Amino acid sequence: MPRKDTGFPTDPAMIRRQRDLLAGHFQTLFAGPLAFWGPAGQAADAVDAFLAVWPNRPIPDNTGGSGFNDSLSIFVLARLSGARRVIESGTHRGHSAWLFRQALPGAMIDSFDVNHGNLQYRAEGVRFHERDWNAADLTGDADSLVFFDDHMSHARRLIEARERGFTRILLDDNVPAHALFATGTPPFPTLEMIVDDGLKDGQRFTWQRNGKPFEATLDGDLVRRAREILDRYAVLPDLADVTLYGPQSRLTAVTLKSD
Numbered sequence: 001m002p003r004k005d006t007g008f009p010t011d012p013a014m015i016r017r018q019r020d021l022l023a024g025h026f027q028t029l030f031a032g033p034l035a036f037w038g039p040a041g042q043a044a045d046a047v048d049a050f051l052a053v054w055p056n057r058p059i060p061d062n063t064g065g066s067g068f069n070d071s072l073s074i075f076v077l078a079r080l081s082g083a084r085r086v087i088e089s090g091t092h093r094g095h096s097a098w099l100f101r102q103a104l105p106g107a108m109i110d111s112f113d114v115n116h117g118n119l120q121y122r123a124e125g126v127r128f129h130e131r132d133w134n135a136a137d138l139t140g141d142a143d144s145l146v147f148f149d150d151h152m153s154h155a156r157r158l159i160e161a162r163e164r165g166f167t168r169i170l171l172d173d174n175v176p177a178h179a180l181f182a183t184g185t186p187p188f189p190t191l192e193m194i195v196d197d198g199l200k201d202g203q204r205f206t207w208q209r210n211g212k213p214f215e216a217t218l219d220g221d222l223v224r225r226a227r228e229i230l231d232r233y234a235v236l237p238d239l240a241d242v243t244l245y246g247p248q249s250r251l252t253a254v255t256l257k258s259d
Ligand SMILES: C[S@@+](CC[C@H](N)C(=O)[O-])C[C@H]1O[C@@H](n2cnc3c(N)ncnc32)[C@H](O)[C@@H]1O
Pocket: 062, 064, 065, 066, 089, 090, 091, 092, 093, 094, 095, 096, 112, 113, 114, 115, 118, 131, 132, 133, 149, 150, 151, 152
């Protein structure tokens, strides 16, 4: 049974309980595996800020994009990054661009997608571009955040980001090698594959999704180059068990080496 994020508690006691569970989840994360990303002391406030804006989202049905769990994680990670500049690759309907606008009201935001056919909402102050981010002249710094949700190779995207000076990255769809079927056109090789010592240069992967066969071959040199620039990363644990909303997309917070 697909669990939609259109339902929610309406009585004060259960609203409070849901909020406390979510705040506790992020406080634990930022005190542990996400300590490199931002201060744990700001996590509960970020959850409250998200819960305040979520009911006003301009795209209530974001099929093909982030739902409640991913949106909450993106919002909290963006808010705690304190970024002043955000680049998003993978606009889709415009939901995550709106989310970044809410999380970081003062940031300069650019959102890229090669196809604006699904774009429904242009958040105020966000610059939307209908092209690959490689076609733009971009330079990042320590105050920048890049979100890759475009299903392009994580290895290539990390290398491209580092070449432009971006070191703080969010990757979506970071699926492991045995579950490439879990998302349509996975960002092969994913970060999980980049750090997987059990995989070999030239290894061929085959999988099936919705009755369609897929295959891809691992480029060991590309993997090595991506691994060399990795600093730290943490895969966000799925909130589905807490919220009972649909499962998360293995959103992953990454920092790259800066020298
Ligand atoms: C999963 S959707 C993005 C969802 C959106 N970030 C959200 O959370 O609401 C993936 C998007 O990536 C776009 N895409 C595909 N190739 C791309 C590329 N090379 N550069 C930027 N976007 C690309 C697709 O057109 C699609 O709209």
